[in-house]
Amino acid sequence: MPINRIAIGTPGEASQPDAIKAAFAEFFSMLIFVFAGEGSGMAFNKLTNNGSSTPAGLVAASLAHAFALFVAVSVGANISGGHVNPAVTFGLFLGGNITLLRGILYWIAQLLGSVVACLLLKFATGGLETSAFSLSSDVSGLNAFVFEIVMTFGLVYTVYATAVDPKKGNLGIIAPIAIGFIVGANILAGGAFDGASMNPAVSFGPAVVSWTWANHWVYWAGPLVGAAIAALVYDNIFIGNASHEPLSTSDF
DSSP states (O other), X not given: OGGGGXXXXXXXXXXXXXXXXXHHHHHHHHHHHHHHHHHHHHHHHHXXXXXXXXXXXXXXXXXXXXXXXXHHHHHHHHHHOOOOSHHHHHHHHHTTSSOHHHHHHHHHHHHHHHHHHHHHHHHHTTSOOOOOOOOOTXXXXXXXXXXXXXXXXXXXXXXXXXXXXXXXXXXXXXXHHHHHHHHHHHHHHHHHHXXXXXXXXXXXXXXXXXXXXXXXXXXXXXXXXXXXXXXXXXXXXXXXTSOOOOOOTTOO
16 A cells, blocks of 8 residues: 555755755756746737637647646656656655655745746736636536546556556656646646646646636645545556555656
8 A cells, every 4th residue: 555655754855965956856847847838828818819718729738738748857857756746746655756855845846936937927928917727617616626636637647657657667768758648638628627737836826926816726636636546546556566666766
């Protein structure tokens, strides 16, 4: 059971050089991801007179996020593991792949990276709004909560299958591509309903900069629940009692 492998970490872990480097890697990866993803939506709005909610806008968002996440995971992989998502970090924590203290350090770095990316976008675009995630008019908070659970389940399940599973072999080489693809596909599925976040940090940055918090709980609760389910399912069913080593920074 993964619960047996959950570790708190040592008091001095957060100040170790490798942990600090990993946190910086998560910060910069998140900044890259959010700047490209959120920025693509702002650019599309500018070019189409606020047409990001059209089918073309949804496809553009899907492609931008898929490409940007592929890059963000890849550039952080050898340093931090390339989580680029508090929900992924939480799922890996439940599977015993990262300690609680390092996970908290990652969370802080990820959230700060998202906020800084949105501040840079607001400044660079001359004050354009960094739109917070929101629900479409016919979608309730509960509907969106379920959407986020299922989409994040698919994301974290993919992370476990391609990057964590000790039997993955050479499959780990394509992990960043697979992770980017599932996020892009999920945006096509859920973007029209709740924005398809799957990532609390991606939702947090725009919410802070625009100071818009309506239904923000959905974008934390859904991804964290989905990540937990994926971690427990994959670890118990497919990894089980197999030889299990903590996820290294070179596993992606």
